[in-house]
Amino acid sequence: GDSVTQMEGPVTLSEEAFLTINCTYTATGYPSLFWYVQYPGEGLQLLLKATKADDKGSNKGFEATYRKETTSFHLEKGSVQVSDSAVYFCALTQMDTGRRALTFGSGTRLQVQP
Amino acid sequence: EAGVAQSPRYKIIEKRQSVAFWCNPISGHATLYWYQQILGQGPKLLIQFQNNGVVDDSQLPKDRFSAERLKGVDSTLKIQPAKLEDSAVYLCASSFTRSGANVLTFGAGSRLTVL
Numbered sequence: 001g002d003s004v005t006q007m008e009g010p011v012t013l014s015e016e017a018f019l020t021i022n023c024t025y026t027a028t029g030y031p032s033l034f035w036y037v038q039y040p041g042e043g044l045q046l047l048l049k050a051t052k053a054d055d056k057g058s059n060k061g062f063e064a065t066y067r068k069e070t071t072s073f074h075l076e077k078g079s080v081q082v083s084d085s086a087v088y089f090c091a092l093t094q095m096d097t098g099r100r101a102l103t104f105g106s107g108t109r110l111q112v113q114p
Numbered sequence: 115e116a117g118v119a120q121s122p123r124y125k126i127i128e129k130r131q132s133v134a135f136w137c138n139p140i141s142g143h144a145t146l147y148w149y150q151q152i153l154g155q156g157p158k159l160l161i162q163f164q165n166n167g168v169v170d171d172s173q174l175p176k177d178r179f180s181a182e183r184l185k186g187v188d189s190t191l192k193i194q195p196a197k198l199e200d201s202a203v204y205l206c207a208s209s210f211t212r213s214g215a216n217v218l219t220f221g222a223g224s225r226l227t228v229l
Contacts, residue, residue: 004156032216034217036220042222043118043205043220043221043222043223044157044205044207044220045220046217046218046219049217089156089157091156093216100145100162100209100216101147101159101162101170102147102157102159102216102218103159104156104157104158105156106154106155106156107154107155107156
């Protein structure tokens with residue numbers, strides 16, 4: 001079945017540092033890929049998405065590029081802030097099936113220190 | 115627009131007791147999902163509804179878990195009897211069925227502690 005693998009956390013960075021959170025996936029066909037974020041005490045929120053190979057999703061300074069050749073969707077940000085501290089989840093969905101439910105990775109906790 | 119509403123936010127029960135969680139999705143969203151998120155793990159799908167029909171319940175422990183979505187709007191997830199390993203956050207999500215990327219909107223979750 002489909003699966004998503006994320007780098008383990010926590011990832012601890014100083015403010016203004018460069019962020020990369022690795023995500024790779026295993027899926028048949030052409031899944032859509034997502035990053036969701038969970039801030040402390042809040043629900044899961046969509047951060048960005050990409051629906052086909054070479055698409056780049058971006059939001060709030062975060063970016064991720066859908067790389068079909070490496071089955072990856074790494075999350076990057078050039079300069080993190082304390083307010084970016086959260087748990088980040090990579091996920092996929094198969095749009096050409098009736099299910100469409102998201103399959104999530106295990107999450108990566110990011111801690112940004114001032 | 116109003117978000118996905120869930121209740122209760124917190125519930126503590128003894129093992130072998132029963133519990134029920136309620137979800138009200140975003141108006142007009144035909145698809146509703148229940149996920150289980152155990153501490154330190156990613157959310158795992160329990161059941162997916164399309165209107166009031168079940169699309170996928172392959173990972174629902176049917177000996178103790180049940181869910182329904184009467185009239186294709188609100189949904190209830192029940193656990194009876196609860197086990198210690200059921201301690202988790204139960205997330206409800208909904209989406210609008212259409213072509214293109216399927217974006218799920220999540221509720222704040224219901225945290226269950228089984229003692």
